[in-house]
Amino acid sequence: MSKLWGGRFTKKTDQLVEEYTASIMFDKELAEEDIQGSLAHVAMLGKQGILPLTDVERIQDGLLRVMNRIRRGELEFSVSDEDIHMNIEKALIDDVGPVGGKLHTGRSRNDQVATDMHLYLRKRVVEFVGMLVKLQEALLGQAKANLETIVPGYTHLQRAQPILFAHHMMAYVSMFGRDAERLQDSYKRIDMLPLGAGALAGTTFPIDRHFVASKLGFGRVYENSLDAVSDRDFIVEFLSNASMIMMHLSRLCEEIVMWSSTEFQFVELDDSFTTGSSIMPQKKNPDVAELVRGKTGRVYGNLVGMLTVLKSLPLAYNKDMQEDKEGMFDTVKTLQGALQLLAPMISTMKVNKDRMRQAVNQDFSNATDIADFLVNKGLPFRQAHEVIGKTVLYCIQNQKYLLDLTLEEFTQFSKLFDENIYKVLQPENVVNARNVYGGTASNQVADAIGRAELEWQKTQAWVESFAEKSK
Missing domain, CATH: 1.10.40.30 (Fumarase/aspartase (C-terminal domain))
Known part of the structure; x- marks a missing residue:
């Protein structure tokens, strides 16, 4: 079958060009979002009388069949069809006939792909807030179990003043709380519909963009068609927020690596979150923590890469913007893996209270x-x-x-x-002397745990509210 856009061309696309410009290898990740957006778009075309309802029903039924084929792994994607949008449209036309070609009425791949990514990231952001909530829960559990555990506090990695281990855990609860807040705030900028902007200038068809927004659950519609198809701020913001989360995870992992060493012996990681050595049978390596620390760099790289792609682009859409997806998908996968592993690793971590106390007694931190x-x-x-x-x-x-x-x-x-x-000079008195808001005194830390649990509940409720909407 010829290209869906091939009418103007007299030659076939060179095979190397097809391979170089195709994005189906990675944007197939957007298959469900693409079909979701198409279902809403064609419903609007029917409502507005742009397409007959009989055509709308045939297209909708066909799209659902294509989605089921994708979910079962039965649809073979083709590089010659370039991207997920063309692959799905071709599969639809093969299923329902030429009427499937009417689906693209009143839209462009430019506003279509932007819509797909808004749908994709909107869901991911809610998921990540939920994962941060679980990590905070694990840290809070360790804090509550160690309200009397005293550990050296450090500056310059030199022992500075004794603190409660619970106080140390609560520092990370605060960090991840800010991360969750940033993601929640970014949601309103992801929750915007670009569809209906066309290639760059809108469309001559009497579409109803707000109807589509309502069908897809978007809170707002882009005000400017040029901005709608060229905006990738929401991806940059996500990559920035993800980099911040990974930075905090990396700091925590660095401490876990040190604490679990023979030199510190402050904690012991559960066997299920460690690995061994192929040559040294005594080894118990904190590989998960080390890999999270190491993978932070690739997330930073994805952020810098995205900023660099966008830095000199004229309005509106340019093929350069195809480079917005692989880094985003990679960051999503990397962050998912880190957050999924850190929560159970923290909750199962054994705290060596006696060793911590011994360390406090053998320094000048008082x-x-x-x-x-x-x-x-x-x-x-x-x-x-x-x-x-x-x-x-x-x-x-x-x-x-x-x-x-x-x-x-x-x-x-x-x-x-x-x-x-x-x-x-007694360590307990040294700790409890810091009886100021935010200090390490046991009553202050207990109060901090209480406040954090209230915020945790609010964030958890925010996540659950989206679970209710998606039912």
Whole structure:
């Protein structure tokens, strides 16, 4: 069969050109969205009297048969038919005859493909918010189980001050909460219908774009036909949000890799989320965490690639924009894999509370509290800082920790020290002294968990509301 657009041409397309310009190898991912958009479009053509209802019914029935063939894996896609739109239209014409060619009345592949991607990303964004909710749930579970577990807090990867492990987990709950908010906010810019913009200028047929939007559940319709077919902001925004999520996942995974090492021994990952070595039988490798960390780079690359494709494009549609899909699909797949694995990996992670406590007892992360103790005695902070610096140096030189010092040793450095210093230096008291909003004190962390659970419930309800709509 000749090209569906071949009337103007006198020669066949060179085979290399067909292979180079075809997108069916990857845009077949949009098959269901393409048919979904076509069903709404042809319903509108019937409503507006542009097509007879008998033709509409035949086309709709044919489209549903084509969809079932695709779902069963029975439809063989062809490079010679270029893309998913032409492959489906050809399959439809083969099924219902020439009347299938009426489906394309009042539209172009330009507004058709844009609609497909809006439909595709709209669904994915809701799914990703749901996955972030599950990851937050796993982190909240670890936080609630470790409200009394004290661990060294770090800056510059040097032990800084003791904190609750629950407080550390809640930092990631906050990060992923912002990620979910960004996705939710982006939804309104994805939830826009381009169909009806035609190739770039609209159409001469009396179409009803708002009817199509209603059929497809879109909240808004693009105001400008040029913008409708050339806009890929919503994809760039998704890739940016995905990059942010992967960055947060990578930070968490980096810590998991360190914490599960022999040097830290803070956590142990479940066997089902680790792998072994082909030569060293003792190894238990955190491959999942490492791969999430590694795959972050490809998501960043997809964002930069998309921005580069768009940076000099004149209005409206250009073939360059075919490059918008592979990176988007790859990012979706990469993010899905990471989020699906991280939630159960976190929830099954064993926390070595004793090892964390041992680490806290064998460092100088309570030094700031001694300075604060002297400040409360009236010594200026800068002088107190110097006193404690000398005290720590003395401990290092004598292979002691601060709690090992006698009161006599303390008073060598300041006469303001008294017996209360030993109470101040206890890790529990160091932690609970940070009793400020957002601090690591146990009551503050418990309150933070409560607030986070309320936000978690709201986000979960947002996801569930779309599940209800799709029924």
